[in-house]
Amino acid sequence: MLDIAPRVRVDVDPLMALQHDLGVCDAIWRIAPGGKADAMSAPHLPKVAGIDPAVVDAPHTAAPASVRPLSPTPHPGAPGTLIQDRLAGMVSDLTTLHELTERLAREGDLDAALQELLRAGAALVGARRGLIVLEPADGLGPAVTIGLGLGRAELGHIETVPRSATSYGRILDGLPDAEGGSDILPEPDATPGAGGYAVPVDPRHREVAARLGYAASYALPLTAEATGRLGAAVWLYDEPAEPSDRQRDLVGLYVQHAAEHLARMLEVARARTRLAALSEELLPSRLPRVPGVQLAARHHTGPHGGGDWYDALPLPEGALGLAVGSVTGSGPSAVAAMGRLRASLRAYAVMEGEDPVAVLSDLELLLRLTEPARSATALFAYCEPARRKILLAGAGHTPPLVVGERRTEYVETSLSAPLGMLSCWEAPSVEIEPAAGETVLLYTDGLLRRTGDAMDRAYARLHAAAAGVPRALRDDPAALVDHVLHTLLPDGLGRPGPGGAGEAGGCTGAGEAPYEDIVLLAARFE
Template sequence: MLDIPSSVRVDVEALLAAQNHMGVCDAIEQYAPVGKPDTMTAPHFPKVAGIDSTVPPPAHTVAPASPAPAPPSSPGAPGAPGAPGAPGALIQDRLAGWVSDLTTLHELTERLARTAVMDDALHEVLRAGAALVGARRGLVVLEPADGLGPDTTVGLGLARADLGHIETVPRGATSYGRILDRTDGTGEPEVHADLLSEDGLDPRHREVAARLGYAASFALPLATEAAGRLGAAVWLYDEPAEPVERQRHLVGLYTRYATEHLARLLELERARAKSRTIAEELLPPRLPRVAGVQLAARHRTGPRGGGDWYDALPLPEGALGLTVGSVTGSGASAVAAMGRLRASLRAYAVMEGEDPVAVLSDLELLLRLTEPARSATALFAYCEPALRKVVLAGAGHSPPLVIGERRTEFVETSLSAPLGMLACWEAPSVEFSPEPGETVLLYTDGLLHRTGDPMDRAFARLHAAAAGVPRTIRDDPGAIADHVLHTVLPDGLDAADSDEDVVLLAARFE
């Protein structure tokens, strides 16, 4: 973050005394903005870089009264200490411009710092840069130099089709392409003040520029020594133009900070992607086909990766084992623990799956001996599709939900503690028989927790969502799972960043 002082004080007496030997003026000159200073006649918030700033003016500034004409002998006459052309007035104008620029950069970088997702940050960089250089449109090409991705292109004022047209221009003929292909790592901008009149402009580039209606461009690399090269930003002008020196100075300061922020988000994005990949690889790549039952699963992983799992395992004599569960904690360690428990449960299910209590008892003993600091909730169901018979046991887990034409109800299960919480876990099993066409929905607690409601309201919301499944999709377990997921977690809550994983496993009995 830029180190911007909260206030700048000017000692008027010192300024007046400095007219003779200009000591103050020389000191301020060292901190003046690059380029020729803009003359200001009032300390109100000025235009930034030649355009109207998007940042509101500071509340403490007021417009001064217009000075009345004064006789030559008075203090306000030309050449007097308070005259508009005196060095004191020039110093105040420079200070006001300096404070204005710093305030603008502070506001823009504060907005950028509040973004927590890469896509939001890229859009904010484009909007802020466009305000600083006086452009309406632009694009950011994210292409980290290490080649590990992610690679993406984001536009401002450009539709996806417009970005597609720009991407048809040979890479070496574009501003961002030349920046990204540099090997010396320089941070020099690419300026094209009048594209259509340039000699040697690529014909395809000329055609695309004319079609999209831009006549000039200004491009900067998103690169610092610490972060390396992350990509390039390009702003487009409707008419021949280029940013002045002051604009280049401001946008250069902003993009240096923006690159550091994007580098942090990039590292976080890669860590999340790795965690999601590992979690997905530890879950079944596909669900088995078993006569008499249709299966579907939905899984949403939190940003740090959680320990929720599901599984469907064919068992001898046409039986089927269904399980969902959740390991406490998040991150790589929880994902690894989830993988170990799921693999162990599969082994116990093959050996004694017809007795769900024994399966969970063995799993609890393993957890207590190998992971004493963890606990887990789990549910295991032994299904015989030919008989439409289900025997299940749960360890601190939410009860399954039966969804059918005539009923939508939670299965009555006994109260039990999570695995690893007691010296010896034990709970009775429950047996029930789904009717033909009914779907048994298993889910993890993340579905309820993501609603943000108390548990009683979350259960009521889940029941209402299941009861409202349209008749036209009741024969499709995948459609049922999607309907429940999007109804319980509307407005993108199912995809939003959350510490809670979500798992749904639907089994429709024929």
């Protein structure tokens, strides 16, 4: 019978065994003291080194089933927990600001950016209604009022009544700093500042909210470093309320960033407006009146300032010269080149308008000498309204479209290169004879590109739009052009502005900012 020395029961910290890369049993064998075990009786199976024999020993390479943490779990009221909570709140606030500023930066239109600012600010301060007044301090405009959750009558009252006439309309006054302020309207028997209410920053803000029927307001100025005051934002509460300190900090940071973004968008909008005004000034302000023909034109300049143009000028012996063209490039340089090209074509048309090929040849020579790095497309038509006869030539330009009761078809012009592309431009002219009541439609390729379709499909859509003009509108070239624009561009990008038959109208864009100019020139022969 073997004499086996009893073992001593030892409790071993599994963490210590793990740190020494030992199994629990190996650790016990190495640190267990020798000697006799204490007298003890157990009703269950004896354990060796404190390990239940029913449990299989884990391999030496495996981690123990449970390891005590290195540091105890902090108490909910411990300073570490408070710091963690504050850090978590700061991360959450930064994430919110990041998302809101990204959404604002994606807006490419000034009005859309103002709407986004108003919605985001209302969410940050816990309001459901508000308004933004954009009135730059330099007085160059634009002056815009945008409301959120306000009825048309409420917003319209502020917009229509002069702000200098009523104190509640002058919400921009009283906001000299960037701190902003809340204004809780007290009950009739209460006093401002009582019951924890904030003291009004400016009485005009309280009167704005009171006249609109709301209980409280919170206002912030829109101020940029480069431009100064841009306007003000006011959020309105249905019940007496006030944003918390955290909400004030968040909306203050957001509005500060938004004001800088709006300042940049404002400069871009002003530059586009000036460029569009310059482009319009270089085009005819009034179309001539020539017996036997009715004229109408529509022109819209893209935000980048394209070089599309048109012209109509009376010529000797009752003739009429019609021209459309497009200069490559965009911006002020393209607009200036367009103006020089149009003025030169008028001179060539007066000298040799009976020969459209000679007119375009002279224009091509001028373009190569003055604008060697630029090309252009052009179409010139010499019209004799009394004989209903048109002689035209094109240089890489889109073909005219004849619209009438019995036909709607494109004029077959010879294929030619744009001006400035070849060392010597030359193309034969084409003669057409429109019937009485037919309209010849001249246009630039910007109209086709604005559809967003491939060119062959865009041509088909333009043909279908012209063919579908109601009979009642065919006698008026302005109505015909408007119908084509509305049909071809149903999203409103081709909506005409002021100007009807016999005058050059404009087009006001909506929706996404367009990048192509639109030119349409219609001549209806009687």
